[in-house]
Amino acid sequence: MAKDKKLVEEITSMEDDFAQWYTDVVRKAELIEYTSVKGFMAIKPYGYAIWENIQRELDRRFKETGVENVYMPLLIPESLLQKEKDHVEGFAPEVAWVTQGGLEPLPERMCIRPTSETLFCDFYKKDVHSYRDLPKVYNQWCSVVRWEKTTRPFLRSREFLWQEGHTAHATFEDAEARTQQMLNLYADFAEQFLAIPVVRGQKTDKEKFAGAEATYTIEALMHDGKALQCGTSHNFGDGFAKAFGVQYVDKDNTIKYVNQTSWGMTTRMIGAIIMVHGDDDGLILPPKAAPVQVEIVPIQMAKPGVMEAAAKIQSLLAGYRVKTDDSDRTPGYKFADCEMRGIPLRVEIGPRDVAAGQAVLVRRDTHEKVTVAMDELAAKVGGMLDQIQKDLFERALARQRAMTFDAHSLEELKDIADNKPGFIRAMWCGCRECEDKLKEYAGVTSRCIPFKQESLGDRCVVCGKPAKKMVYWGKAY
Numbered sequence: 001m002a003k004d005k006k007l008v009e010e011i012t013s014m015e016d017d018f019a020q021w022y023t024d025v026v027r028k029a030e031l032i033e034y035t036s037v038k039g040f041m042a043i044k045p046y047g048y049a050i051w052e053n054i055q056r057e058l059d060r061r062f063k064e065t066g067v068e069n070v071y072m073p074l075l076i077p078e079s080l081l082q083k084e085k086d087h088v089e090g091f092a093p094e095v096a097w098v099t100q101g102g103l104e105p106l107p108e109r110m111c112i113r114p115t116s117e118t119l120f121c122d123f124y125k126k127d128v129h130s131y132r133d134l135p136k137v138y139n140q141w142c143s144v145v146r147w148e149k150t151t152r153p154f155l156r157s158r159e160f161l162w163q164e165g166h167t168a169h170a171t172f173e174d175a176e177a178r179t180q181q182m183l184n185l186y187a188d189f190a191e192q193f194l195a196i197p198v199v200r201g202q203k204t205d206k207e208k209f210a211g212a213e214a215t216y217t218i219e220a221l222m223h224d225g226k227a228l229q230c231g232t233s234h235n236f237g238d239g240f241a242k243a244f245g246v247q248y249v250d251k252d253n254t255i256k257y258v259n260q261t262s263w264g265m266t267t268r269m270i271g272a273i274i275m276v277h278g279d280d281d282g283l284i285l286p287p288k289a290a291p292v293q294v295e296i297v298p299i300q301m302a303k304p305g306v307m308e309a310a311a312k313i314q315s316l317l318a319g320y321r322v323k324t325d326d327s328d329r330t331p332g333y334k335f336a337d338c339e340m341r342g343i344p345l346r347v348e349i350g351p352r353d354v355a356a357g358q359a360v361l362v363r364r365d366t367h368e369k370v371t372v373a374m375d376e377l378a379a380k381v382g383g384m385l386d387q388i389q390k391d392l393f394e395r396a397l398a399r400q401r402a403m404t405f406d407a408h409s410l411e412e413l414k415d416i417a418d419n420k421p422g423f424i425r426a427m428w429c430g431c432r433e434c435e436d437k438l439k440e441y442a443g444v445t446s447r448c449i450p451f452k453q454e455s456l457g458d459r460c461v462v463c464g465k466p467a468k469k470m471v472y473w474g475k476a477y
Contacts, residue, residue, distance in 0.1 A: 013280050018224040029283050029341050032153045039151040039158035049291035050270050057193050070138045072119040075110040080118050084243040090210020094146035112145040120166040121244035131250050139165040154271035155477050162266035168258040175259035179235040182263040183216040186231035195286040195393035196220050196276050197400050201448030213237040219447045221400045222275035225421020227447045227476040233263035276396050283342025284365050286392050287385040295343045296324040297334045299350035309354045316378045344388050406456050417442040423474050427467035429460035447472040
């Protein structure tokens with residue numbers, strides 16, 4: 001059994017070193033592998049299967065709101081990128097450039113897309129002419145490259161997979177409605193599908209997307225008390241349209257600029273799942289996102305009736321994502337592997353169970369074992385998977401609430417930031433200087449101005465001037 005134990009022993013305890021625990025889990029659960037290109041990760045089949053489930057569900061939800069999928073080029077000419085000043089300045093440090101094609105230097109260098117606002121603007125300029133052409137509600141599934149200095153699997157890599165929605169509307173109000181609609185779609189997806197509770201709100205001007213009028217965000221709290229920005233939605237107003245000349249003829253025969261939005265969610269969400277739900281035994285996957293929802297582990301496979309019973313169980317559970325581990329590994333190894341991969345529910349079937357017409361169900365999140373009669377198995381599995389999904393969310397929500405603190409003075413905020421990992425709620429006057437001072441003095445950044453405002457006092461936690469908003473602050477990935 002030493003071999004079985006080693007699977008878990010190779011994972012650093014999250015209490016000892018959370019960063020190393022995270023790296024151990026993504027490697028041991030076979031989600032990624034490092035490559036010979038620094039900062040670029042190979043996503044392995046199990047990790048990609050999680051992304052496929054995320055992609056499938058998001059795509060379904062997008063299309064319910066009228067979104068259509070398109071695809072834009074990988075490369076952006078430098079002259080096109082330069083058209084929107086704030087945008088190019090915001091991305092300049094992260095841009096990777098292509099300067100040669102084949103054996104010849106390019107007449108103009110091309111950037112590998114860090115995002116595609118400029119490409120969509122160029123496209124809309126040719127595609128939108130009249131109010132009848134609006135709205136355009138497009139999305140693309142692709143990868144982007146941002147030359148990050150420090151990388152970490154899923155959370156911050158130089159190339160990552162995502163979806164980026166880009167829409168064009170006749171009015172600012174229409175664009176604002178779509179911006180908030182997509183932000184709420186992300187929040188519902190995170191909570192209902194990934195079992196991750198989030199705070200919905202608006203970014204400060206300092207933290208908003210380069211070139212945006214407003215940026216909205218969903219912020220989640222990881223197990224170590226650090227925040228993770230999980231999805232953003234941006235209202236560009238007509239700023240990009242004016243820079244790129246995206247105009248249309250309105251009903252009154254006047255020429256107007258379109259109003260645009262963009263919104264995105266990435267493979268970072270796999271990292272969020274790991275850090276919100278995982279434990280020292282490895283992954284814990286919410287059933288809705290899990291590539292394998294139920295794993296059947298036959299015990300003493302050579303004994304009469306065991307494999308037949310396993311096949312029957314697989315048939316009974318045909319409505320779920322089910323796998324039977326019929327490898328020649330020991331049961332102990334198989335149990336540890338199930339736990340490492342975060343498979344929500346394990347079904348154990350051995351000779352005694354066959355004789356008794358039953359099977360044993362084991363929950364990954366609580367390790368609870370339940371013996372169930374064969375004819376009740378399908379109903380019981382469905383109920384347990386639903387309960388696991390619900391419990392994971394409730395557990396994460398309780399942790400988030402327990403790790404959210406209120407600060408009423410600068411000294412109190414710094415003490416919390418130094419000693420109590422989590423969100424810090426505090427009042428703010430709206431001044432950039434106070435926001436900068438909090439980062440310098442306490443090491444925290446503004447996570448969001450929550451839509452659900454509460455008054456914790458009438459004075460800014462930094463300068464003491466009249467407060468305008470309650471803000472969530474914290475240390476973040």
